[in-house]
Amino acid sequence: MYATSTRRAVVELLKIERRYLSAAAIFASLKGSQPKLALSTVYRTLEFLQRLGTVSSRTEASGETAYVYCTDDHHHHAICTVCGHVDEVDCDAMEGFRGALLRNQSFALDEHAIEFYGRCARCRS
Numbered sequence: 001m002y003a004t005s006t007r008r009a010v011v012e013l014l015k016i017e018r019r020y021l022s023a024a025a026i027f028a029s030l031k032g033s034q035p036k037l038a039l040s041t042v043y044r045t046l047e048f049l050q051r052l053g054t055v056s057s058r059t060e061a062s063g064e065t066a067y068v069y070c071t072d073d074h075h076h077h078a079i080c081t082v083c084g085h086v087d088e089v090d091c092d093a094m095e096g097f098r099g100a101l102l103r104n105q106s107f108a109l110d111e112h113a114i115e116f117y118g119r120c121a122r123c124r125s
Protein backbone atom coordinates (compact mmCIF):
# COMPACT_ATOMS: atom_id res chain seq x y z
CA MET A 1 0.00 0.00 0.00
CA TYR A 2 1.59 3.27 -1.12
CA ALA A 3 1.60 6.19 1.28
CA THR A 4 -0.17 8.52 -1.15
CA SER A 5 -3.20 6.28 -1.65
CA THR A 6 -3.52 5.73 2.10
CA ARG A 7 -3.37 9.49 2.52
CA ARG A 8 -6.12 9.99 -0.04
CA ALA A 9 -8.29 7.27 1.55
CA VAL A 10 -7.93 8.77 5.04
CA VAL A 11 -8.79 12.29 3.82
CA GLU A 12 -11.80 11.01 1.84
CA LEU A 13 -13.11 9.09 4.85
CA LEU A 14 -12.76 12.05 7.22
CA LYS A 15 -14.38 14.38 4.66
CA ILE A 16 -17.41 12.10 4.51
CA GLU A 17 -17.66 11.34 8.23
CA ARG A 18 -17.39 14.94 9.52
CA ARG A 19 -16.75 13.79 13.11
CA TYR A 20 -13.77 12.95 15.27
CA LEU A 21 -12.43 9.44 14.62
CA SER A 22 -9.57 7.61 16.33
CA ALA A 23 -6.75 6.06 14.31
CA ALA A 24 -8.13 2.63 15.25
CA ALA A 25 -11.62 3.54 13.95
CA ILE A 26 -10.12 4.91 10.70
CA PHE A 27 -8.04 1.77 10.34
CA ALA A 28 -11.10 -0.43 10.91
CA SER A 29 -13.18 1.27 8.22
CA LEU A 30 -10.37 1.34 5.61
CA LYS A 31 -9.23 -2.21 6.26
CA GLY A 32 -12.06 -3.69 4.16
CA SER A 33 -10.98 -1.95 0.96
CA GLN A 34 -7.24 -2.01 1.79
CA PRO A 35 -6.43 -5.43 3.27
CA LYS A 36 -2.68 -4.75 3.38
CA LEU A 37 -3.05 -1.55 5.37
CA ALA A 38 -1.18 -1.41 8.72
CA LEU A 39 -2.32 0.56 11.75
CA SER A 40 1.16 2.14 11.99
CA THR A 41 0.67 3.54 8.47
CA VAL A 42 -2.61 5.13 9.55
CA TYR A 43 -0.84 6.77 12.52
CA ARG A 44 1.98 8.06 10.32
CA THR A 45 -0.51 9.35 7.74
CA LEU A 46 -2.52 11.20 10.42
CA GLU A 47 0.64 12.79 11.85
CA PHE A 48 1.59 13.94 8.36
CA LEU A 49 -1.88 15.33 7.62
CA GLN A 50 -1.89 17.13 10.96
CA ARG A 51 1.40 18.87 10.11
CA LEU A 52 -0.19 20.00 6.83
CA GLY A 53 -3.28 21.27 8.68
CA THR A 54 -5.57 18.94 6.74
CA VAL A 55 -6.71 17.29 9.96
CA SER A 56 -6.79 18.49 13.54
CA SER A 57 -6.88 16.33 16.64
CA ARG A 58 -8.16 16.36 20.15
CA THR A 59 -7.99 14.02 23.13
CA GLU A 60 -11.23 12.20 23.86
CA ALA A 61 -12.51 11.49 27.39
CA SER A 62 -11.19 7.95 26.92
CA GLY A 63 -7.67 9.35 26.49
CA GLU A 64 -7.64 8.36 22.83
CA THR A 65 -6.57 10.89 20.20
CA ALA A 66 -9.24 11.53 17.56
CA TYR A 67 -8.96 13.32 14.22
CA VAL A 68 -11.26 15.43 12.05
CA TYR A 69 -10.93 16.92 8.57
CA CYS A 70 -10.34 20.69 8.40
CA THR A 71 -10.51 23.24 5.61
CA ASP A 72 -7.66 25.72 5.19
CA ASP A 73 -9.44 28.79 6.53
CA HIS A 74 -9.28 29.66 10.23
CA HIS A 75 -12.35 28.26 11.94
CA HIS A 76 -13.70 26.59 15.06
CA HIS A 77 -15.63 23.40 15.61
CA ALA A 78 -19.26 23.11 16.64
CA ILE A 79 -19.55 19.55 17.92
CA CYS A 80 -22.89 17.75 18.26
CA THR A 81 -22.98 16.03 21.66
CA VAL A 82 -25.55 13.50 20.38
CA CYS A 83 -24.11 12.20 17.08
CA GLY A 84 -20.61 13.74 17.07
CA HIS A 85 -21.16 15.72 13.85
CA VAL A 86 -18.58 18.50 13.47
CA ASP A 87 -19.42 21.79 11.74
CA GLU A 88 -16.90 24.50 10.96
CA VAL A 89 -17.74 27.91 12.42
CA ASP A 90 -16.10 31.08 11.23
CA CYS A 91 -14.53 33.45 13.69
CA ASP A 92 -16.02 36.90 13.06
CA ALA A 93 -17.26 37.25 16.66
CA MET A 94 -13.67 37.16 17.93
CA GLU A 95 -13.08 40.84 17.17
CA GLY A 96 -15.78 41.64 19.74
CA PHE A 97 -14.01 39.50 22.36
CA ARG A 98 -10.68 41.10 21.55
CA GLY A 99 -12.09 44.58 22.21
CA ALA A 100 -13.87 43.50 25.41
CA LEU A 101 -10.75 41.79 26.80
CA LEU A 102 -8.68 44.88 26.19
CA ARG A 103 -11.30 47.24 27.66
CA ASN A 104 -12.40 45.18 30.67
CA GLN A 105 -9.30 43.16 31.59
CA SER A 106 -6.57 45.20 29.91
CA PHE A 107 -5.65 41.89 28.29
CA ALA A 108 -4.08 41.79 24.82
CA LEU A 109 -5.28 38.73 22.94
CA ASP A 110 -2.66 36.87 20.87
CA GLU A 111 -4.24 33.47 20.27
CA HIS A 112 -7.46 31.67 21.04
CA ALA A 113 -8.91 28.18 21.05
CA ILE A 114 -12.66 27.56 21.23
CA GLU A 115 -14.94 24.59 20.78
CA PHE A 116 -18.73 24.79 20.71
CA TYR A 117 -20.94 21.99 22.05
CA GLY A 118 -24.61 21.48 21.34
CA ARG A 119 -27.02 19.60 19.10
CA CYS A 120 -26.91 19.59 15.28
CA ALA A 121 -29.96 20.27 13.09
CA ARG A 122 -30.68 16.57 12.62
CA CYS A 123 -30.45 15.71 16.33
CA ARG A 124 -32.74 18.60 17.28
CA SER A 125 -35.66 17.57 15.06
Ligand SMILES: [Zn+2]
Binds near residue numbers: 068069
Ligand atom coordinates in the same frame (compact mmCIF):
# COMPACT_ATOMS: atom_id res chain seq x y z
ZN1 LIG B 1 -11.56 22.12 11.58
Ligand SMILES: [Zn+2]
Binds near residue numbers: 085119120
Ligand atom coordinates in the same frame (compact mmCIF):
# COMPACT_ATOMS: atom_id res chain seq x y z
ZN1 LIG C 1 -26.14 15.48 15.82
Ligand SMILES: [Zn+2]
Binds near residue numbers: 074075
Ligand atom coordinates in the same frame (compact mmCIF):
# COMPACT_ATOMS: atom_id res chain seq x y z
ZN1 LIG D 1 -10.88 31.86 15.74
